[in-house]
Amino acid sequence: MDDEKRRRLDCEKRAVGLLARREHSRLELARKLADRGFAADEVDPVLDRLVEEGWQSDRRYAESLIRARAARRYGPDRIANELAQQGVDEGVASEAFAAEPQDWAELAREQLLARFREPPADFPDRARRHRHLVRRGFPPDLSHELAGWWPDEDVGPDFP
CATH class of the missing domain: 1.10.10 (Arc Repressor Mutant, subunit A)
Incomplete structure (x- = not known):
């Protein structure tokens, strides 16, 4: 077996090993293989083959x-x-x-309950909650809408 073929097989073996642990994007997989010393001209054909065979999917x-x-x-x-x-x-x-549909408003409410232990007291507190939700990646309009939200007192401690 020549050296080029051996490198390609080693590259493929490493890529499959990485994919066996968890899903990777194509770019992430290419970066990890490059970090392990494989050149782009070695990596691209391997990744093309893995995509073609269904091993890797963005x-x-x-x-x-x-x-x-x-x-x-x-x-x-x-x-x-x-x-x-x-x-x-x-x-x-x-x-x-x-x-993968998600109820983003429900997730935002859960995040508010996990982060804050009491209802918002005043405007600066609502602004703090708004900034927190935006930093967590919720849309600003949803964050604004929920910044003053708190569950009703008749809701049990198991909410949500």
């Missing part, structure tokens, strides 16, 4: 990331930004958001 990666970040109560703006940083096409990201 759509699957996006859906996985959306589920994981929503479980940690991050908003859609932050998730979309992270997908863009990982090289996921905007159209693919939109399809993944449609495939």
